[in-house]
Amino acid sequence: MAEVTVSQLAEVVGAPVDRLLGQMKQAGLTHTQAEQIVSDDDKQTLLAFLKSSHGETVDAPKKITLKRKTLSTLKTSSSQGKKTVSVEVRKKRTYVKRDPQELLAEEQAKNAGSEKSEQELAAEKAAAEEAAAKAAAEAKAEAEKAAAAAKAAAPAEEILDKSKMDPEVLRQMAAAKRQEKEAKDRELQAAALAAKRAEEERQQAGAETAKKSEEKKAKPTRLHAEPDADKDERVSKKKGGPKAKELAVKKRGKNRGHNIRDIDMDGEGNMRGRRKQKILKLPEGAKQHGFSAPTEKKTIEVAIPEAILVSELAQKMHVKASEVIKKLMGMGVMATINQSLDQDTAQLVVEELGHIAKLVSGDEVEEALEIELGQQEGTMAPRAPVVTVMGHVDHGKTSLLDYIRKTGVAGGEAGGITQHIGAYHVETDHGMISFLDTPGHAAFTAMRARGAKSTDIVILVVAADDGVMPQTEEAIKHARAAEVPIIVAVNKIDKEAADLDRVKNELAAKDVIPEDWGGDVQFVPVSAHTGEGVDALLEAILLQAELLELQAATDIPGSGIVIESRLDKGRGSVASVLVQAGTLRQGDIVLAGHHYGRVRAMNDENGQPIKEAGPSIPVEILGLDGTPDAGDSFMVLENEKKAREVTLFRQAKDREDKLKRQQAAKLENMFANMGSDEVRTLNIVIKADVRGSLEAIQASLLDLGNEEVKVNIITGGVGGITETDVTLALTSNAVVFGFNVRADNKARQVVENEGIDLRYYSIIYDLIDDVKQALSGMLSPEMREEINGTAEVRDVFTSPKFGQIAGCMVIEGTLIRSNPIRVLRDDVVIYEGELESLRRFKDDVNEVRNGMECGIGVKNYTDVKPGDKIEVYEVKEYARTL
Template identity: 55%
Template sequence: MSKIRVYELAKELQISSKELIELLMSEFSVDVKNHMSVIEDEDAELIKELIGENNSSDNKTIVDEYEEILAEEVNNQAKKRKKKKSEEEEDVIGEGGSGVVEIGETITVKELSEKLGKPTADVIKTLIFTGVMAAINQEIDFATAEKVCEKYECLVVKKEEKEELEIVEEEDVIEENLVKRPPIVTVMGHVDHGKTSLLDAIRKANVTAHEAGGITQHIGAYTVNLNGEKLTFLDTPGHEAFTAMRARGAQVTDVVILVVAADDGIMPQTKEAISHCKAAGVPIIVAINKIDRPGANIERVKQELTEYELVAEDWGGDTICVPVSAKTGENLEQLLEMVLLTSEMAEFKADPKRKAKGTVIEAKLDKGRGAVATLLIQNGTLHVGDSILVGSTYGRIRAMFDDKGKSIKKAGPSIPVEILGLSEVPAAGDRFTVVKDEKTARNMAELRKQKIKDESFHSANRVSLEDLYNQIQEGTVKELGIIVKADVQGSVQAIKQSLEKLSTEDVKVRVIHGGVGAITETDVTLATASNALLIGFNVRPDSNATIIADKEGVEIKTYRIIYDAIEDVKSAMIGMLDPEYKEVVNGKAEARVVYKISNVGTIAGCYVTDGKILRNSEVRVIRDGIVIFESTLASLKRFKDDVKEVNAGYECGLSVEKFNDIKEGDVIESFSMQAIERKQL
């Protein structure tokens, strides 16, 4: 006897399953549980005759319902087949036969015994015979687990971690949900050209008054309204942060406003900013600032811009140049209109209905509030209570504030917000994504941490002069990249030409970057990416550069004589590097007050900022990142007493042997020479 399901009968009668179930239970006293219930054919024929065509259901609704039920049925059948297959595989493994065991990078002894279907004691015994002592909850690596599985004649498959599963599900773009979003504008340019003052004038708030010396010390994000349109501005300390974010894959900027002072023209940081913007492929609008000053020359700035392939529109090019004055407010409205025009042409859109994703602009650890992060939402809408994955950390948003400090419940695309609730402080430039729950976020974060740990463990060693010859002989180094920083441009050119002449058949020497000024974090980042050596001539690395170099394993060599630098590289290349002394920096002190005393000389009142200043050590005087004098300490005092050393956080008075030109703001660096043994070649 054949049968028919309720939803199939409903389709034939052109009524919905719900209506049919109600009729069957009330009119025909047929007990049916849901649309998947079965009805005998004889009963079905009788029901067809009685109901007939007397229904008023919408045909389209019925067809849609039928398609949904059919899809559900197919899905259920697939799940049943998958479950049955999984149970069959587990039975094979449980019998101790030649089954398949899937293992990740690591696995606990207990989990391995469960997968093998063997007692934990037997697995531990097998591990002991292979030379590994491990407890029941201890993790073992893939290679060890593979040996154990071989003993039980099981095939081992390495499991690929699918940490981005939740994120991939959200990647589909739904065209009808896309709406116009505010453009994200970054203000860049040379120091003291008026970047923050310009932004200050635009948003009519005094930001620079809160900054030390009127210089921006942090990355800020602000929203501005103009004629009903919103613009989001990023105010950065310079192009370093812009590049650092790009290095992490965070393309956050839509438009760049390049600020150039009309009385100063193109400066070193302006050149670097232009290079970084071009590398990012971001449209540039040039704001020629300080036109109210007597020495302002707008045409000269436009002329200098042509050297960097930025030709003003009134000169026949396609670069928008707007003369402005942050002080008087002249042409600010025109500048913002140009930004809006550029964004309209680019048609920046986002989907506010999807889960939020974006980038960390800045983050800090607050004593009272814990980890605090400023996020820039690039797509979707972020809500209080959302679980988010940020780089290798995670959390659930407990509170959210806008750029004016007001508490908000949600924020859409291109809006900067400050959030609380993360487990750790993320890094600037980290990407964030909303996931379904906190457990998922935590698991993904743990996977990412493990991945970073594994990559760090297996990463290739950095090039250093000490082992350069060995690496050349092993064939690991074919081209030696060098980054040169010096006090003047002439020295950069001289060192570059001399080093590149050292190229041999075994290794080619290539200077990938040369610049003037102190060694910065950007130089170390470039050296890390290029596996290059960093050479400084008459300049020193700043604190951040030293920290990053130590962390990344980048070698920084500093010299006072060009010949020494060339000889070191040459000696390293031919494996003849003689033993030498290694410089150890003991500490740094900043000159706060300077006293000139007759018959004594110049005494500097200093604050020790790092490490400690030693009485018997050698010192160098550094001004604006450039070494101006090297000598020894003539005296070191605390109040009226001579002391042997002064630690960080304390004040002291000192004088430098044969040097009386100490000025406020100079850095006195204490160092000593320590003998180091060279590796035997």
């Protein structure tokens, strides 16, 4: 270190030069001037003096107290508004530096072995007593010495004038007094501690001497807490020993209501870790079980679906949700506990937390259900054919079935038109046949498609006097798509206008070739009125069924398809189903679409109760918790828990899909309507008697409309019109339609009080036509221009009252004074305006016909020239239709 002067050293340490020279003089240095050089030795001498004067001696304080104060603010909200509160946190911590000799003595006492001879115990006792006596004598001598020094110094302090003394000397005197007091306190504490320790050692030595023989028999490696009477006699009470530690642990365990069974000890008799297990106290002889805590992290295989909540993911990994959220934040994803994660993000989180991610399909429940049903194998047996009757409206489909069943179903239908699918099974002389009757109206396309998919044979009914019609072509397409054979029944052959060859020609053009023409389609002429050819039709059906070799297992749980469903006021949900495989029994748990339930009752198509139904048998079942959609598959499950699980999964999946479609529709509509006028909407609430009719009505209404008007179905359901439906229509300004259903008393009261438009229908034609007229009335009218007359300017005159007057000859139509005009020059419009005056000679007239001369004054236009044409027109409004 380089040598410096006194002034430079004073500047470095931040003290005045005079004060530093005074301290150097007190330290015994010879420096008196600020320019004198201070060597390294001089610095060390000065530093030693300052340390001694500031109390840094051998008896320096060994206790340090640190205080810490932090200030912060907290924002709170109350009824009076937001407030800011200042929070002050004070912390105090004391560090004590213990005497190394004292620590060494305690450590030696702890590590001392439990087996000592009587000589060693006596020697320790004597040494402890000697040390206590010596410490007491030393403390007494030091106390007397300090008292004498204080007494000798007292007169000197009394005669000193402290106001005239150097402040540094006063500070050193105060430090010396403080040191003396602290030394006296430490001596007294050491004496008391030594006396207490000697007494404890004496008591422990006596106990050790009395029980030494039994301690030698005990092994130090493992202690067992057994429920015998003398267990406490075999445990050492020596302070610091392993047995005393065991007793302390046992005592803590008893306070908690437990008993410590095992404590690991090392070779020297010390405990080697924390307690391993805790069990309840049991009677003697009872079996005891223990639990070992895991020592290493467990890796879990986590199944991750396509979407999973943060809380569910944390639960599967057996961690807190906060850990998952923290990991997501580290990945840059801000998520809450109820937020949904996609499969890729969830996989990264699982792998980051050290677990194994297993990706599963979102349709895992459905796939597991399909696998379970696919494993059902039964004994195959022949079954009856399922025949679907299809064709154009009013071609005699239901009438043909009526003759076969000997009933009058068509007479009970509204307008003679079938509104929903009917299912029947008929016992004929040739065997049993199940029939499905589908509507022929254009709105029931989906029903015909379902009928074709759930059938074995399609009977295409074509009227011999009408030929092939649009729904006939549609039925052919459905049958081809379902890949089922077709049998053509040419109905109404008893009429005079019947032409069988015409029907064959028209069907051949649609690729339906008759057998007598070299094709594979059977043509059977029938008459639903007289019954002619019906037996031949049944034989053709059974012949085709034999070729198909239809079979199904009957000894497995039933499964099939939902034909129709409705709400019955007295019976609840009623579903018409067709059993396609297995046997459906009363009491089975049935899963149908998004609904499930136990079959409480089962009826045939005639309403008669039955206990079971086999393949190809249509039945009505009661007991479902809702009305499934027509066309949904149904199956029998073994327990209600499985059915509920699948139902909840399907409902959640349907809600997610619906939400996605709504979001996509909103975006599409937002961009499509951007910059265009607002689309006018007709809100409708629909209630129908059965699901199939409701579906057909909704599909037909949604097809109506254009870019200006559209139909918005607020809600649609099965069953009567309730007060809730009417209230919903009131809030949404909608029209209520009831198809083969009626409103209850409360709903009718709301309709009368609020003036809601409620309409009943039994024929789908009328409903669709009324909605189409309503939409047409909402269309803005079409504006068309019509030219009433044209006049040619022959000459131009000047009038002092009207200005320029064009002398014209009407060459076409009639000029009307109140209509707007256009001025054309060389067949180009140069002005649009209105007439200011129209005169014939000196008279004002309202109109001038073709071939007459007149004078025309054009308002606010003075550039009319001979040869121009003046065209009179008007704009008319025409109502538009869809």
